[in-house]
Amino acid sequence: MGECHIERLPTEVMLKVLQNLDIKERVKVERVCRRWCCLSRLTWLTLLALDFSSMSFSLDDRRSQLTDSILRQLLARGCPALRRLDLSTAGYALSPRALEIVAVYCKNLVEINVSRMRLCQSSVQVFSKACSGLQVVRMNSCYDVTDKFVWSILKNCKGITHLDLSANNRITGKSFFQMGPKLTCAVLNGCSKLTAAGVQLIADRSPLLKEIFLNGCSSLNDRSIYIIVNSLQCLQTLCLSSYRGEGMDLLGLGQLKQLRHLDLSHTDADDDVLACLADGCKQLQHLDISACERGLTEHGLSHLSRLAHLSTVSLSYLSSVTDDVVASLAYQGHLRVVELRGCPALTNKGVLAVVEHCSRLQSLDVSGNLEISNIVLHSLIRSSWQRESVNKVVLIAGRRFSNY
Secondary structure, X not given: OOOOOHHHOOHHHHHHHHHOOOHHHHHHHOOOOHHHHHHHHHHHHOOOEEEHHHOOXXXXXXXXXXXXXXXXXXXXXXOOOOOEEEOOOOHHHOOOOHHHHHHHHOOOOOEEEOOOOOOOHHHHHHHHHHOOOOOEEEOOOOOOOOHHHHHHHHHHOOOOOEEEOOOOOOOOOHXXXXXXXXXXXXXXXXXXXOOHHHHHHHHHHOOOOOEEEOOOOOOOOHHHHHHHHHHOXXXXXXXXXXXXXXXXXXXXXHHOOOOOEEEOOOOOOEHHHHHHHHHHOOOOOEEEOOOOOOEOOHHHHHHHHHOOOOOEEEOOOOOOOOHHHHHHHHOOOOOOEEEOOOOOOOOHHHHHHHHHHOOOOOXXXXXXXXXXXXXXXXXXXXXXXXXXXXXXXXXXXXOEXXXX
């Protein structure tokens, strides 16, 4: 057996090697020898992020689950520099009081993800007091979470800039009066009990808000839209997919001059709404109006050609999407991502216009269109050869896709 030279490596080099190991491997290395154990423990002192998504945990094998005891042993190694902690993929075996362990050892956290974990109010309160410097909180699909949980976090962590409470059906928003002034992004998708009063509190407490995600918030009404339009003038991203109000409620969105990303899919957006957007939202770059079938016509869709900065557009499942509509968008030459699924009036002519005029195209989805043939594929191949850019183009057609 040849001589092993690894022990001759300087301490600095060994530390660099050990820092690249995942959590399980670091723990195993501690059992090799005393020197390796000391070096492995030193790497925890400079650890900035701890993410369990790369570790394999089994629901069936208790021995491979992340439990409170294992979490305590890991964090007890010393994590004074830890800034980001993600427990979302491994938290199913943790108890509702696991956050109290985090509170003891990770007081300098700025980002936490406890999505899909079981939580209790007392542990959330203890944690938020100990980690008052939090800036990013992700707590989606935590079915025990109520407004009281959110109240504790917002009361103690006034520096939060990003708050994700998606799919928590018990939140109404009445605790948002505790929200700090630094919030720039609120993700509230699927909060079916969120009310207009909750939206008003966000608008009142968060003057810097740039992004708000309200997809599937079924309790919102015209009052909610009025608040957004009149109180959140700095919004750059607004997602209202599945909004159940009338199309006329959305007419005021054209007043949001800074808007860059807008999702109105599965709403009653009509021709008048698109005209208002084209008149007022000149900075719009991303637009999704998929499945807005009720009030859109070819004439209304033609307004989109006036949005000079539009680079991502989804017009899927619209019978009013024609070759002329798509071609008018393509002539701008800025489109990068185009979704045209299930548009029965679309033929090769409209899609070829996108391929020929959009030199920065990255993704084209024309699945579910019976009139689209191999001509599009061949044109895309020729266009890819001629492009100076080496960016990959993804073509999605039916159940197959090709990369170039």
